[in-house]
Amino acid sequence: MLLSREYLKKYFNPANFFNRDLSWLEFNKRVLEEALNPELPLLDRIKFISIFFSNLDEFYMIRVSGLKEQIRANVFDTSMDGLTPHEQIRLIEKNLQPMLKEIYSYWQEKVIPELNENKIFICELNQLTKEERDGLNKYFLKEIYPILTPLAFDPGRPFPYISNLSLSFAILVKKPNGEKHFARVKVPSILPRLLRVDQIIKHKVSNGNSNGSYKYIWIGDLIRSNLNLLFPGMEIVEAYRFRITRDTDLEIQEDEADDLLQLIEENIKQRKFGNVVRLEVELQMPDYMIDTLIENLEITRNDLHIIEGNLGLSDVMLIYDLPLPHLKEKTFHPIIPKIFLEEENIFTLIKRNGVLLHHPYDSFAPVEDFIKEASRDPDVLAIKQTLYRVGLNSPIIKYLIEAAERKKQVAVLVELKARFDEENNIFWARELEKAGVHVVYGLLGLKTHAKMTLVVRREAEGVQRYVHLSTGNYNLTTAKLYTDLGLFSTDEDICAxxxxxxxxxxxxxxxxxxxKLCVAPINQRERFLELIEREIKN
Structure with missing residues (x-):
């Protein structure tokens, strides 16, 4: 049976397709369900609340921004599921709003009381003692005030630039003569959103950490209570928090690039000036303030989210980091397969038996050891590897540099287009080049997702190749979290x-x-169709 387009035509009914972005929302709803799961310990639920909001930020920066770009370009074409960009945006908002309402309600009505029961308090300033408030005000003057920059908005000073995902205050100030003016103050992103009161007030205070409790305040509350210091001689009429999300998707014209690395660097610089795609404001913010923001951010009310709660709850992840194991799931420790516990070197083990690793249940340590031994073994002649997301302070990079310094042939493809890891990958690409590694930045028009390592070793019988293939990145952190498969092999066909x-x-x-390998975009689609057709026949 030939899977021709004519034969498949009957399946192209829009009702047969899930919308890509609505499907993603359903995925994030599963994260929300974990946050609401009463079977999970408290801090793990807080972790999932943070992940839910962090995922949502990226969704707006990439997917929603793309749809709104189509709307601005007057694109009315429908997707495979029969929806126009306008319809997709409308359905996204319709499906998202109940989730937001549910998670904010859960945070306020369930999580906060449970935190209090466990002596973790997120306080309002008026709930603190005078001694604590005085100590926080001194901290503000010494540590926060010098960083803040009040920005006026008037005919001589244009509406200030507002960075992506930054939290700000929209402020109405009044001069002694009665004139009112709009101003903005950014909450510094270099400071934690939640401040530990017991760490700031070093000496013992009532209800402090001396009795095993943890007390926080939102940094925004402390800034708001001290805004008068930023506008001396003026009355702070009102001040409300807001947060914006920008389009951060890179639009790279690769076919016009002479230098891909330089092109991506330039695009990264432009990313911070992307169009605003979402404005979040406090519920109490008055309409005139919202209208001022909407007009100057060049958006519409359709881009507005009015939030009944704290903006940007992704920042609550720092609560999860508290040393309270009884409020977290038991730490999982991956195992090292028995074969790697033997005395022989890793190459002998792999040559004797191919090994399949199932991460995160199997430890990533054998993969790291494979690269480390390859970099130090005098019989290893060459190492070739693809890198997509390696993370910060990567030991893999260190071993590749060591290998190059030992005069081994080292070639690495560093995928510069790994979204939100572009800057990190540019840095590592340059560090590798400094050490004499042959670095390739990726292929035009494609992203190299394949994770491969090839080690070429001189042995008594002649040159031997060793391969590691993986579905997951060469990243020690994510290897402890994500489910992936990794294969060590000396199979001649695979190595070739x-x-x-x-x-x-x-x-x-x-x-x-x-x-033996299926390689996209060369033969993978064709091979998959052959296999599908084989199953149809059987």
């Missing part, structure tokens, strides 16, 4: 395929077939 793929990535190749 991987060698040829690296030649394709670093050089020029028109190769169309491989022995």
């Amino acid at each position: 395929d991987v060698s040829e793929i690296f030649n394709y990535l670093t050089g020029y190749s028109e190769q169309k077939s491989y022995r």
